[in-house]
Amino acid sequence: MRYHIDTIPVWDAMRLDGECFLCALQRRTELAEADRYLGASVMEPDVRVRVNRLGFCRVHHAMFFAMSNRLGHALMLESHHQETADQTREVIARMKKAADAAAGAPLGKLSRSGAQAARDMAAAAEQLREMADSCVLCDSIRENMERYLHTVFHLYRTDSEFHRCLTSGKGVCLPHLADLMRVAPQELNARELAAFVDEMGRNQAQQAERIQEDISWFIRKFDHRFADQPWKNSKDAVPRTVNKLRGWCVGPEPNPKE
Ligand SMILES: [Zn+2]
Ligand SMILES: [Zn+2]
Known part of the structure; x- marks a missing residue:
């Protein structure tokens, strides 16, 4: 199996108990x-080519913008x-060609050149x-996350302590539950798969109850009437519920500062 080398970061994340x-x-x-x-200056040429072609989404530009390396960003x-x-420019040139070819004909189903345009x-x-x-x-x-998902299943099958943490810890967010369930049939045999779905399902239901109470x-x-009652575990219930539903996006960083 070619994925099991990177077990340390997976275990590190699990031990945070988030x-x-x-x-x-x-x-x-x-x-x-x-x-x-x-x-940017230390980028390998092939990375540079990919960055030039694909760029970054708005979330990641916002992240770069908030970092202090304005020159690197520029x-x-x-x-x-x-x-x-x-x-x-190339795409617009193709659009212009398509539009010119149909010029004069009404757009829509009735005109063949219009439909093609x-x-x-x-x-x-x-x-x-x-x-x-x-x-x-x-x-x-x-x-990277695809590789880690394979590592997770490797640990689930071979490390009983990890197995226990995954199936009776605080559970995972909904997007990552979807990822685990998507990959599970590729990683487990039929008997293991049934057990995995059962164990994960039971724990997720328990964790959902906990979040709901909070x-x-x-x-x-x-x-x-409840003002004098203790907060119990509910002080950060809003960010934790958001993060459980949509994956981490609000509240304190999920990893401690290094
Ligand atoms: Zn992005
Ligand atoms: Zn998650």
Whole structure:
């Protein structure tokens, strides 16, 4: 099995005992990759080519913008913007050709040249959309997380302590539950798969009850009749519930400062 080498970061994330160890792992990957990409001067040529072509999504540009390396960001933008402008010009030229070919004919089903132009326009617009949505950082997070998912199943099968933590700890967020369930049939045999779904399902249900109690208690605390009652575990119920539903995005960083 070629994925089991990287068990240490997976175990490190699990030991944090947060609401989702995969979110902690993903955030750690994201920060490390962001550092790598922003260090534009040390970029290997093939990475540089990919960055120039694909660029970054708005979440990751916002992240770069908030970091202090304004020059690194500018250097990356200069060449990515140049390449995007060139590509945009080519796409618009194709749109113009399609529109000119249909000029004079009404657009829509009745005119064959009009329908062809509409299809060509849609394909070219789709290409602009893809250019607007691409992100090298999102891609590399996805690739890293796929590898980690394989490692998770390797540990689940071979490390009884990890097995216990995964199936009776605090559980995972909904997006990462989806990832685990998607990969499970590729990693487990039929008997293991049935056990995995059962164990994960039972634990997720228990954890959902815990979160539900916390958010309900948080709300109750706003009622003056409960003002003197303790907060219990509900003080951070809002960020924890959001993060459980959508993956970590609010509240304190999932990893401790290094
Ligand atoms: Zn998660
Ligand atoms: Zn991104």
